[in-house]
Amino acid sequence: MEDFEKKVKITETMEIEEKEESNNNSSKTLDLLRRFLSVQQCRAQAYVKLKRGFSDYMVSGVELAYQQLCSEVTVEFNDCSKQVLEMESMFRNSDFCRADLAQLIRVVQTQEKQKLHLTATIQVLKKAGRPSDRLVSHENCRFKKPMEHECVHVHEITEAAGTEEAEADAEYDNALKEAIRGVQDSVTAINEHLEEVRYEIAALEADI
Template identity: 30%
Template sequence: MVPTDFKALIQRFYQLQSERVETYQLFEEGHEAYLRTGPHYDFDHYKQLVHEITLAFNGISKEVLEIKEKLHHEFDRPALSEHMEKLQCKEKQKLELTAKLQLARQRAQDHPEDEDCQEQIQEIKHEIIKNKEALSEILQDFKYDSEECD
């Protein structure tokens, strides 16, 4: 449930961001476990993990969007709402990059002789680093703007 008072709303937003971080950790650990089942991968187990991770991310995003709407319409804080919009966009990109990285890692494991795979992994990792930097910057702006009127 989305809180109705401003400070509680901001706190809930930060909790949701922490949940995202934890969900990424679970996703990463699950993928590493999946790779250990190769070359005859336990795809059913991994597919179930992806389903659960997707549900978790969807739940988080839904609540973040509700908070974004409240900040914009009920608290008249369009700047905060805008930061959250940018954040959602970057989070979507991060998830897509994470999935790309996981596929590249599996390809590299299946074809150790293919040097392009390692190069692709490094490129994706670099994109993820840039994405995390952008996320961090957006969160800093959000923090600054949310504390402005305390």
């Protein structure tokens, strides 16, 4: 009888320890997922800063301030990426064994990379402007009098030249539309995956 009671106690103790360990793992997973959402929030704030800075640049034309902002934001994005890669690695190790969550945040990381690349592409295109709208520089023109000069840019508008300009404009418009569509697709994919993370957090909170 004593042996039976000892076995029961040992079993109960093991069950309690297993439950505590399971709760502990769930708690650690929960903390890591919350941290991941926090990093995503930092990314969102960096995008707001970048968008605002670019809008200011397009109005003011002050290149230096815009370049400084790009450098600052790049550091922020790199820091976010580094943290996410660390989390992915942690989810894959033996303490967590959650390859599913590692894969989930890896997909988000890939989409974020694509979104940033396309955002930069959009800004570069908008800075350059449509080919037909670009301002002409007169630095190579010959000036006879202060207010008069022979403009090297004046040329007879031929049908071929007009077609070439229209094609350049169409190429520019398509590139811009494609980049904008790509950003929208990335944002949609990221939001869907973040929703999965939130569901996982809710499930873990319910279990603890």
